[in-house]
Amino acid sequence: MATILKILIESTLQAFHQLVSNKMRTFLSLLGISIGIWCVIMVFSAVDSMESSIRQSFQKLGDDVIYIDKFSWAEDPSANYWKWMRRPSPSFQDYKALRKKLNTAELVTFTNFIGGKSIEYQSSNIDGAFAIAVTEDYAKVFNLEFEKGRFYTETEYRLASKKIILGYKVAKELFGNIEPIGKKVKIFGQKCIVMGVLEESGKDLINPLNFDEAVILSYELARKVTDVKSKFRRGGSINVKAKENITLEQLEDDVTRVLRASRRLKPKTENNFALNTLSIISNALDSIFGILKTVGTIIGIFALFVGMFSVANIMFVSVKERTNIIGIKKALGAKWYVILIEFLTEAIILCLIGGAIGLAFVWLMTYIVTALFEFEVFLSFQNLMFGIFASTLTGVLSGIIPALIAAFMDPVVAIRK
Numbered sequence: 001m002a003t004i005l006k007i008l009i010e011s012t013l014q015a016f017h018q019l020v021s022n023k024m025r026t027f028l029s030l031l032g033i034s035i036g037i038w039c040v041i042m043v044f045s046a047v048d049s050m051e052s053s054i055r056q057s058f059q060k061l062g063d064d065v066i067y068i069d070k071f072s073w074a075e076d077p078s079a080n081y082w083k084w085m086r087r088p089s090p091s092f093q094d095y096k097a098l099r100k101k102l103n104t105a106e107l108v109t110f111t112n113f114i115g116g117k118s119i120e121y122q123s124s125n126i127d128g129a130f131a132i133a134v135t136e137d138y139a140k141v142f143n144l145e146f147e148k149g150r151f152y153t154e155t156e157y158r159l160a161s162k163k164i165i166l167g168y169k170v171a172k173e174l175f176g177n178i179e180p181i182g183k184k185v186k187i188f189g190q191k192c193i194v195m196g197v198l199e200e201s202g203k204d205l206i207n208p209l210n211f212d213e214a215v216i217l218s219y220e221l222a223r224k225v226t227d228v229k230s231k232f233r234r235g236g237s238i239n240v241k242a243k244e245n246i247t248l249e250q251l252e253d254d255v256t257r258v259l260r261a262s263r264r265l266k267p268k269t270e271n272n273f274a275l276n277t278l279s280i281i282s283n284a285l286d287s288i289f290g291i292l293k294t295v296g297t298i299i300g301i302f303a304l305f306v307g308m309f310s311v312a313n314i315m316f317v318s319v320k321e322r323t324n325i326i327g328i329k330k331a332l333g334a335k336w337y338v339i340l341i342e343f344l345t346e347a348i349i350l351c352l353i354g355g356a357i358g359l360a361f362v363w364l365m366t367y368i369v370t371a372l373f374e375f376e377v378f379l380s381f382q383n384l385m386f387g388i389f390a391s392t393l394t395g396v397l398s399g400i401i402p403a404l405i406a407a408f409m410d411p412v413v414a415i416r417k
Helices: 002-021 023-059 081-086 092-101 138-142 152-159 169-177 220-224 250-261 278-320 325-331 336-372 379-408 411-416
Strands: 065-069 105-119 124-134 146-149 161-167 186-187 189-197 212-217 234-244 275-278
Touching: 002 212, 002 336, 023 278, 023 379, 023 411, 065 250, 081 169, 092 234, 092 250, 105 169, 105 250, 124 169, 138 234, 161 169, 161 411, 169 275, 186 325, 189 212, 212 220, 234 250, 234 275, 250 275, 250 336, 278 325, 278 336, 278 379, 325 411, 336 379
Parallel strands: 124 212, 161 189
Antiparallel strands: 065 234, 065 275, 105 124, 105 186, 105 234, 146 189, 161 212, 186 189
8 A cells, every 4th residue: 555655656756757857748738638527517617607597587486386277388388389379378267266265275366467557656657667556465376575665564455555566677767876765656557556566577598577667556446447357458477376385286277177167167068277397397408408418518628538548648758758757667577557557647637736726617607707797607516527527537548548559668678768
């Protein structure tokens, strides 16, 4: 054991000596490995950062919530477009039936997408603010977070109080630096009090719950100030949150049973609604990012091949330069595996130094991209360890043939050379 340790230490010192004494050769070999490691780890970091951002965005939807809609998330809408369009949109009557008869649901909420509306405050005016009418449990289902103010109380909802909630951008453009809470704005021809401003949704790659340009009002208020049943409306959506210890499969069965009864569908008639869950998106993301990581791996392998051949070439030159020394060592009794370990260690040290430089550039790039584009790109511990492993493996593969040639040299022939 002590002999092996001594060999490793001497080999490491020999590797650093080669680095210092052959600067140009060292630079070219390290450049290939650094670029290879930078390429593969940068691709992995970009894909991981993108995946993390998108998954965190969709987590806002809730993994215990069923989304009832005309369209299925699992199918391409264009494939059966007219089939989907012939289906009725989820209605307030569906919502009432589910809320009354669904025992496995903790919360049921209905959303009516009214569309772009003009909203005014004194001389300020915003055209196209997206109005959404929601029922009383909407904030609980989607965990709405407020910059200022609050959501409706049960009494305010029942009495259709003329109060509304603004998205972050709407409030900013409408009021500027003025305190919005308690101010009266005009929308739907009615004066309504602003009782809440939602937090900014952020700049995720995909933001399924972006309320920045929205105006939220209670469904009871919407029924008084606009025609929520108009055929020109975008339609509604029903969201059902499962009770604790109730599986989504069980909840889906109960939702299907209640909706079919409410819509009076015959036993052999197929469902005219779609039940969507976060698992559908999660499975699609698994497939997409699996492909991206496979592509990244292929790119990385080719990049590492370039670095591996550059290091292998340097190791062949190093063996040739030290042939005489190898012969003397073997003549003095050095075993073949001692020579093998010496050259393999040298190749691994070279690749690890190159890999460390590549990883440093990856970290620098993630810092720059995060600062410039306000999108967090990170170097994970898993990718860091993979970079070290890839550098070590590259060192072994690039150094094994030169090391074997050196290890099995005939000492007499080597000394003569």
